[in-house]
Amino acid sequence: MSVPITSPQFKGNAKAALKDVQLQRALGKVESGFIGKRAQVAARLPEFEQLRDLARDIKDHTLAHLDLYLEAYEARVKESGGHVHWAATAEDARKIILDICKRLEAKTVTKGKSMIAEEIGLNAHLSEAGIVPIETDLGEYIIQLRDEAPSHIIAPAIHLNKEQIEADFRRVHTDLPPERNLDEPASLMAEARAVLREKFLAADVGITGANFLIAETGTSVIVTNEGNGDLTQTLPKAHVVLASIEKVVPTLEDVSTILRVLARSATGQEISVYTTFSTGPRRADDPDGPGEYHVVLLDNGRSSMLSGQFREMLRCIRCGACMNHCPVYGAVGGHAYGWVYPGPMGAVLTPSLIGVDKAGHLPNASTFCGRCEEVCPVRIPLPKLMRHWREREFERHLSPATVRTGLGFWAFFARRPRLYRWATQRAMRFLALFGGNRGRMHWLPFAGGWTRHRDFPIPERETFQVQWAKRKKAEAKAVAEADANARRAAEAAAKDKAEAAQ
Amino acid sequence: MAAETGSRPRVGLFVTCLVDLIRPKIGFASVKLLEDAGCDVEVPSQTCCGQPAFNSGDRRTTRAIAEKVIKTFEAYDYVVAPSGSCAGMIKLHYPELFAGEPEWLRRVDALCARTHELVSFLVDVMKVERVDLLYDGTVTYHDACSGLRELGIKAQPRKLLNSIAGLHIAEMKDADVCCGFGGTFCVKYPEVSNAIVEKKAQNIAATGALTLLAGDLGCLMNMAGKLQRLGKPVVARHVAELLAGMTNEPAIGEKPKVNGQ
Numbered sequence: 020m021s022v023p024i025t026s027p028q029f030k031g032n033a034k035a036a037l038k039d040v041q042l043q044r045a046l047g048k049v050e051s052g053f054i055g056k057r058a059q060v061a062a063r064l065p066e067f068e069q070l071r072d073l074a075r076d077i078k079d080h081t082l083a084h085l086d087l088y089l090e091a092y093e094a095r096v097k098e099s100g101g102h103v104h105w106a107a108t109a110e111d112a113r114k115i116i117l118d119i120c121k122r123l124e125a126k127t128v129t130k131g132k133s134m135i136a137e138e139i140g141l142n143a144h145l146s147e148a149g150i151v152p153i154e155t156d157l158g159e160y161i162i163q164l165r166d167e168a169p170s171h172i173i174a175p176a177i178h179l180n181k182e183q184i185e186a187d188f189r190r191v192h193t194d195l196p197p198e199r200n201l202d203e204p205a206s207l208m209a210e211a212r213a214v215l216r217e218k219f220l221a222a223d224v225g226i227t228g229a230n231f232l233i234a235e236t237g238t239s240v241i242v243t244n245e246g247n248g249d250l251t252q253t254l255p256k257a258h259v260v261l262a263s264i265e266k267v268v269p270t271l272e273d274v275s276t277i278l279r280v281l282a283r284s285a286t287g288q289e290i291s292v293y294t295t296f297s298t299g300p301r302r303a304d305d306p307d308g309p310g311e312y313h314v315v316l317l318d319n320g321r322s323s324m325l326s327g328q329f330r331e332m333l334r335c336i337r338c339g340a341c342m343n344h345c346p347v348y349g350a351v352g353g354h355a356y357g358w359v360y361p362g363p364m365g366a367v368l369t370p371s372l373i374g375v376d377k378a379g380h381l382p383n384a385s386t387f388c389g390r391c392e393e394v395c396p397v398r399i400p401l402p403k404l405m406r407h408w409r410e411r412e413f414e415r416h417l418s419p420a421t422v423r424t425g426l427g428f429w430a431f432f433a434r435r436p437r438l439y440r441w442a443t444q445r446a447m448r449f450l451a452l453f454g455g456n457r458g459r460m461h462w463l464p465f466a467g468g469w470t471r472h473r474d475f476p477i478p479e480r481e482t483f484q485v486q487w488a489k490r491k492k493a494e495a496k497a498v499a500e501a502d503a504n505a506r507r508a509a510e511a512a513a514k515d516k517a518e519a520a521q
Numbered sequence: 522m523a524a525e526t527g528s529r530p531r532v533g534l535f536v537t538c539l540v541d542l543i544r545p546k547i548g549f550a551s552v553k554l555l556e557d558a559g560c561d562v563e564v565p566s567q568t569c570c571g572q573p574a575f576n577s578g579d580r581r582t583t584r585a586i587a588e589k590v591i592k593t594f595e596a597y598d599y600v601v602a603p604s605g606s607c608a609g610m611i612k613l614h615y616p617e618l619f620a621g622e623p624e625w626l627r628r629v630d631a632l633c634a635r636t637h638e639l640v641s642f643l644v645d646v647m648k649v650e651r652v653d654l655l656y657d658g659t660v661t662y663h664d665a666c667s668g669l670r671e672l673g674i675k676a677q678p679r680k681l682l683n684s685i686a687g688l689h690i691a692e693m694k695d696a697d698v699c700c701g702f703g704g705t706f707c708v709k710y711p712e713v714s715n716a717i718v719e720k721k722a723q724n725i726a727a728t729g730a731l732t733l734l735a736g737d738l739g740c741l742m743n744m745a746g747k748l749q750r751l752g753k754p755v756v757a758r759h760v761a762e763l764l765a766g767m768t769n770e771p772a773i774g775e776k777p778k779v780n781g782q
């Protein structure tokens with residue numbers, strides 16, 4: 020089962036989100052929880068900007084040789100006793116994972132946080148096959164209770180307030196005594212942990228995502244703040260790593276460079292609480308670890324991004340900074356975007372993965388304020404890439420007819436300065452007359468989108484260019500008059516002189 | 522006279538379509554500031570920088586407009602626009618439009634190097650240190666996005682404002698956060714744009730300043746229109762108007778005063 024897509028209804032989704040009082044209150048956390056902290060921690064590290072350059076360069080280098088690094092990675096994984104499965108599509112990846120689970124007769128699987136699992140709709144697929152997926156990241160656990168999708172790539176339940184979460188816990192954890200205090204995030208966490216501990220022990224397969232795959236060593240790396248990933252991957256019979264192909268980086272050294280910008284950009288931490296490296300299954304003398312180690316490498320459209328205009332998007336390390344700093348995301352939250360990836364990174368990535376015909380609103384619903392690019396740790400030029408999508412839409416005639424007609428009309432004049440001056444002068448005089456002496460209008464025909472929410476200033480009666488031409492003419496006239504006067508005066512003086520001489 | 526003219530840089534004023542159509546005062550304020558700084562200003566016949574087409578994905582139209590702008594303005598020593606957004610469009614995005622065309626790129630690069638936003642031009646190029654003015658009042662300044670992030674304009678307007686005797690700047694919270702205008706964005710996604718500008722208006726009003734300044738008319742119209750709709754007692758002006766001493770003229774969307782001043 021694939022993930023439902025409501026991106027075509029972005030406008031409706033956004034309107035509903037703006038009216039959702041709970042959501043609006045919860046969105047305040049984006050600012051208080053992320054923006055200031057990132058700014059502080061970045062300011063404390065003098066080489067932060069240099070590290071961003073390095074991170075970008077590492078990713079660019081890897082993408083330029085992606086095939087080589089993936090092959091090297093695969094070889095190292097095999098050497099360490101693990102298995103690598105290549106999945107061209109979401110469907111392939113679902114099938115591979117389900118086959119592993121079935122072979123191991125899995126009844127429950129625990130899951131660390133993985134956006135790729137969201138992308139391929141893994142939970143629904145496992146559930147349909149009678150296997151119970153259990154999210155172990157607190158945020159993911161909460162939204163699983165509510166049967167919702169994540170609204171943020173690193174803080175999946177950011178759209179919820181703690182009262183809502185408490186209510187869900189009481190609804191599902193029926194043995195909770197009513198007097199038990201769930202007021203604080205810590206107590207919610209403790210409650211979730213208590214429930215999850217059982218599940219960790221019972222799980223047959225543990226599935227995690229990966230922040231990095233290291234080609235040099237065949238290692239997968241996850242960063243978390245809860246440590247849930249460690250239990251997910253060490254306790255069950257098999258550990259399945261589900262990652263997209265662009266997660267590979269050449270060396271351990273590269274990972275340590277990128278880690279320095281990742282946590283700072285994401286949560287404003289210097290480093291996440293847990294950074295876990297996994298290489299292969301349990302060895303004979305290891306005290307613990309999974310019996311089997313599998314890596315499912317998902318392409319799902321990414322290799323075709325490699326050769327095109329959107330290649331830079333593959334540098335993304337999923338830190339979430341772009342959405343934290345996005346005014347549109349801050350206004351409507353993540354669900355409005357209508358698929359797995361929200362915010363500026365989603366506005367670029369989603370059309371690549373599900374098609375611009377479905378996700379066309381996303382790259383359009385941006386003010387191009389550039390704050391996302393300003394904070395992106397791997398310097399992805401997100402506005403430029405969104406503009407490329409708009410260009411594709413325009414070329415394919417997917418942009419709305421009103422936009423195209425309006426633009427065509429305007430462009431006709433914009434290319435003809437004299438006609439433009441003539442027409443705009445008339446239009447502005449008309450507007451000025453229409454507006455009268457009020458200074459501004461509360462309503463303007465054909466501009467309802469503007470005047471529904473704000474006033475519109477009444478223009479001056481004449482355009483700048485017309486006024487300027489008049490001023491220049493008046494100046495020239497004044498100069499000519501002054502010249503003429505001077506000439507007359509000189510002539511008169513000469514005449515006087517001549518007369519006096521006689 | 523001739524000798525003096527020769528030493529004064531010739532500036533082509535790119536007035537921007539919004540200023541041309543909606544608020545010519547800003548154009549005249551720009552001319553005054555440029556002339557006071559020692560420039561000769563000319564205004565060649567012009568339309569728009571092409572940004573609406575560019576951001577709507579219509580590269581062909583943008584390119585046709587860009588060619589016109591280049592031909593019109595390449596003869597000047599400098600091209601100056603009272604807008605970070607339009608100056609940024611020319612400076613940063615025109616080269617993209619002519620990628621792979623060396624002959625055009627040469628011309629574009631030459632033009633870009635001489636294109637500036639007004640206030641940063643005054644401070645960074647003409648080395649204007651101060652404006653001799655008296656202004657008794659508190660203002661707040663919004664950093665419009667393109668100017669701030671594409672051209673690095675932040676200190677320059679504050680430097681000149683702070684040189685004005687009597688003027689106090691009350692910084693708003695999130696002065697560097699988008700006002701929600703975004704060109705066509707504000708009419709394509711009016712509700713989202715409104716939510717963003719509403720937050721901005723609250724931050725502006727919270728400073729207690731009675732005048733809002735910024736360097737881009739599009740953003741100013743958006744914020745002024747919202748402040749007015751909310752009934753906030755704040756008026757909005759382009760920063761050039763204040764720097765040119767034109768604050769006795771009606772502010773954006775305000776009624777012209779009866780009996781002149």
Ligand code: SF4
Nearest residue numbers: 335336338339341395
């Ligand atoms: S696009 Fe940049 S800022 Fe956004 S999630 Fe990816 S790496 Fe982070």
